Amino acid sequence: MMKKASKRLVTISDVAQSAGVSKATAARVLGSYGTASPDAKEKVRDAAKKLGYQANELARSMTTGRSKTIGVVVGDIENQYFGQAVRGISDAARAAGFDVILANSGENAAKEKTAVRVLLGKRVDGLIVTPASVFETQHLHDIQRSGRPLVLLDRTVPGLDVDAVVTDDRHAAEAATKTLIDAGHRRISYITATESEDPIYRGPHQISLSTVMERIEGVMAAGRAAGIEQPERYIRLGAGRGGMGDKIIADLLQQTQRPTAILASDNVVALEVFKTLRRLGMSIPGDLSLIAFHDADWTSVTSPPITVIAQPAYDLGFESAQILIRRITGTGDVASRRVLATKLITRQSVAAPPKL
Amino acid sequence: MMKKASKRLVTISDVAQSAGVSKATAARVLGSYGTASPDAKEKVRDAAKKLGYQANELARSMTTGRSKTIGVVVGDIENQYFGQAVRGISDAARAAGFDVILANSGENAAKEKTAVRVLLGKRVDGLIVTPASVFETQHLHDIQRSGRPLVLLDRTVPGLDVDAVVTDDRHAAEAATKTLIDAGHRRISYITATESEDPIYRGPHQISLSTVMERIEGVMAAGRAAGIEQPERYIRLGAGRGGMGDKIIADLLQQTQRPTAILASDNVVALEVFKTLRRLGMSIPGDLSLIAFHDADWTSVTSPPITVIAQPAYDLGFESAQILIRRITGTGDVASRRVLATKLITRQSVAAPPKL
DNA sequence: TTGACATATGAGACCGGTCTCAAATACGTT
DNA sequence: AACGTATTTGAGACCGGTCTCATATGTCAA
The missing domain is CATH 3.40.50.2300 (Response regulator)
Structure with a gap:
């Protein structure tokens, strides 16, 4: 019962000594490489168990290089x-x-x-x-x-x-936008959390994530295909979790020519949109349609449940x-x-x- | 431009050689221990940078033991x-x-x-x-x-x-239960995801998580304090994600003396409860009151938003x-x-x- | 100039494994 | 019995760092 927390852990040399074989043989048995006689294997394994040997993966990695x-x-x-x-x-x-x-x-x-x-x-x-x-x-x-x-x-x-x-972000964004267009929308907003001091989209140089860029392209392609002018007009950046989201969304929705549909770049943004809409007293989908990227669990239990782009x-x-x-x-x-x-x-x- | 992916990474010896000092000196400079002259430091650092040296933390950990x-x-x-x-x-x-x-x-x-x-x-x-x-x-x-x-x-x-x-699980469960009791409930269910073949609670031997046990104790303590008989009657186990959750909840709610309030053990269970209620056409809080452990983001946007026990x-x-x-x-x-x-x-x- | 002491440096052991290589032992065959 | 081959084993180098220790160099006071 006086078992002091052992400072030095048991090494393969300890096992070898206890088993009465060389370090090399013990290593072969415990490392499952090379050959060893059944007799040697047993002695080594018994000793290892008795001593509570546990390989030092650091040392192992060091020699093997992996x-x-x-x-x-x-x-x-x-x-x-x-x-x-x-x-x-x-x-x-x-x-x-x-x-x-x-x-x-x-x-x-x-x-x-x-x-x-x-x-x-x-x-x-x-x-x-x-x-x-x-x-x-x-x-x-x-x-x-x-x-x-x-x-x-x-x-x-x-x-x-x-x-x-x-x-397939580009395609997904395009399809979602088309869904909104088919429902009759012409003023469609894409809102992303991507960092940016300026919430207005002015060009690719602002976009640091390939996914976001692809989605923007998808949105714009679908818009152009439907003859919508300036499809980038309602794109908003920087709606991250830093409290700015609410302001950006509210500003967007309170302008005179407000968008009638929003495509939210991820579930965090979507939640932000949802909360802001509720605060402004706007209803979904009566006042505004919404599609969100990512099928987060909560999107199916809101009222109404939200149409989403499920990502694997x-x-x-x-x-x-x-x-x-x-x-x-x-x-x-x-x-x-x-x-x-x-x-x-x-x-x-x-x-x-x-x-x- | 013929830079082949170097098989062997540059070691401290390489740096030492390139800097024209001993391995020990290079190690002292790069490892920030011991002493070295300003001149040596500069030579070593320059060589390290030139060669793109990066310490092998494995080797370092091995000798230092940390x-x-x-x-x-x-x-x-x-x-x-x-x-x-x-x-x-x-x-x-x-x-x-x-x-x-x-x-x-x-x-x-x-x-x-x-x-x-x-x-x-x-x-x-x-x-x-x-x-x-x-x-x-x-x-x-x-x-x-x-x-x-x-x-x-x-x-x-x-x-x-x-x-x-x-x-403080025990206290939290007790407080939540008391809230339900104060609202007039006498038949209160606690539903947890904890593994169990038998969904009915029969005793502590079924409970493998300390948190769950504490919460059950909290629920029962609050119940007993209010003079409720068999406060464990509506405790249900095994409502994990395996599809069993829905069945267990539905069975519970369709018995004649069904509970009028549910305390959900985590947000996954709570979501399951929410979905099952919707499927059964029951309303919250009209037909059933609900409190959930964990303030998951979605709990604030459902209709109605859910009262929760926020955990840090x-x-x-x-x-x-x-x-x-x-x-x-x-x-x-x-x-x-x-x-x-x-x-x-x-x-x-x-x-x-x-x-x- | 010399001794005392601080500072800088290199040689080499060490951590705990793997792995190469040569020696020892076992086995089968003629 | 003698030889060839296969299997088992141990000694010791090695991986890339750290660290101890002895030596070399520098500084200052007497």
Whole structure:
């Protein structure tokens, strides 16, 4: 009962000594490589069990050069969308015997850079990153240069030739916009959380996320196809969680030529829109139609339930991890871009625009 | 432009050689320990930059014995509650210069055990765990035995004398129940997702989570204080996501002496309750009053908005990480139990029971 | 000029595994 | 019995850092 918390952990040499064999033999048995006689195996295993031996993976990784660990840098784990993706990564990794080191960038490129450096320092075998910005990508190129595989999740980076798993954002936005147009809308707003001092959209130079850019293109393409002038007129940026969302949305809806429909870029923005509408006393879909990206659980229980673009977040994670692991273990052919399909789930938040 | 992906990464010896100093001196400069002349420092730093040196943290951890990494095993990252907690852990860790290795147990004790073993193998400096079961705890005792600090998050394990950060579940459940009783309810149901083949509550031996047990005690205490007979009568278990939730809730609500109020154990269960009620055509709070644990974002936008018990999930994570890190770096005094307060947020899902 | 002491530096052991290589032992065959 | 081959084993180098210790150099006072 005097078992003091042992300062020094039991090593393979301890086991070898206890089993009466050489360090090399003990290592072969415990590391499951090379050959060893049944007799030796038994002695070593017994000794290991008796001593409570547990391999030092650090030392193991050090000699083998592989850590069986993948690093993940994600924008915001609090967001269900990424939560699901991380779950997918986690499941795929576990199935292949890999562990996951997670870092949260808070959608901040500088933090992302730090996180990548740390993960590379820990000698992860590969990385999965949701790049926070298409403008600051030096650290991503560094990963490539280090020879370790990288898979981009959810977003791409122009000019960076690596594997990526994304959704068909452009098409999804186009289809959703078309749905609104078909319902009779001509003044359609796209609202995103993407950082920007200026909430008005003036061009691609403001947009740091590939997904957002694709969606904007989709919205504008659908608008132009329907002969709508200045389809970018109602695009709004920076409706993030910082309290600005409410103001931006309210300003948008209180102008004389207000939009009659909104396409919300993610479920956080959609919730913000929903709350602002309620505050302003506007009804959905009577006064305003709404479609949201991401089929968050709550969107089906509001009144009315919200029409959404369902994104396969879990699969996004799962597949990206599979691709990464395949590249770590296997052959390195040319970089691929996997595009997963989204699905428009029609509920009751879309109707004809009000007669103004 | 023929820069081939370098197989072998640049080591401290390479830097030393390039700088024209010994390995030891280069290590001193780059590792910020010992002494070195300004001249040597400059030469080494220049060489390091030129070669793109990046320390191998594995090797570093190996000799120092500390990895500056904490392991986190959580029930379900997809659940916003844990997402927030992980965010809190992540922030506190980063602030102290620690990294996080995350593992998802899926609320499965066997997976949790594996995860712990892997993390210990990776030589994390300490662990934060949300134990999936109070019955299988051998691996948690093993952590203690290994001498590495452990902090329990959200839940406790009887007989395991380690730090824990939890919420005041018992009190919260008691207060919520009292609120329902004060509104006139006598038949109050507590519904939890906790695994169980038998949905009927028969005793503590079925309950593998300390939080659930505390809440049940709270519910029963409030009931008994109000002179309600068999306050455990409407307790239901196993309403997890496996589709069983709907059946269990529907069965409960269709019996002749049905409950008039429900206390939902988490936001997933609450959502299930909400959907089932809608399917059965019952209204809140007209036919049934509802209070949910966890202030999930959607609870404020439903019709009616739901009265909830707000839990400080982020703080739970943040504080547990702080406590863990303090224990890793600092003095080891006696194990503490930190109890964070919850808050009842009154919205519109509670009213007097219908006259049946 | 010399001794005392601080500062700077290099050689080499060490952490705990893996892995190469050569020696030892076992086994089968003629 | 003798030889060829396969299997088992141990010694020791190695991975890339840290760290101890002894030596070299510099500074200052006497």
